Amino acid sequence: MQKLVGLFYTVHGGLFGKLKYLDGVALLALRLYLVPVFWMAGTNKLSGFDGVVEWFGNGDWGLGLPFPTLMAYLATYTEVIGAILLLLGLATRWIAVPLMVTMIVAMVSVHGENGWAAIADSASEDVAVRLDRARSILQEHSNYSWLTEKGNIVILNNGIEFAATYFVMLLTLFFYGGGRYLSLDHWLDRFLKPKDRN
16 A cells, blocks of 8 residues: 555656646736736726716615725725736735725625626526526517627626635635746746845
8 A cells, every 4th residue: 555655646746746837827827817807897997987986885776885985996996906916916915915805895795695606597497487588578679699699698696606706816816926937926036035144
């Protein structure tokens, strides 16, 4: 048994040991995935800023958040600046924190009451009935093939799924940083970090 375990670790080390030099690729992939998410969210808020402030503050149909103007500024600029920093791999751990806070606020105040799923389960009888009715109306009164040529008609559930996924991705970046070789953080650490004097 010890020989088998030893063989496993020899093969394992041989196969995966060198991958540590490429571990920055996975972190780059996380960063590049998140860049358009936060860029679009932030720039959309920026272009309709007054509406965002109203939505943040209105308790009847909006989120009812305190200090809506301040909250809108914080959310908007955290997302815009965060997208730029993630793209560069600069201050990755630092920007991950306010972006995670933004995701927590989104999960609690926007998506939480809708459960987990972002898209409603079309296998559910209630959802299936509504989708069939929507398809029927659209087929009768519109150019259905044009409407669906880029994808299927779905019902948005607006649950926490996407925000939670982004949170987990940001949490990974918080713990591991921007990644080896493929981030400015790596090169700044390499050339600017004071050397240990021991």
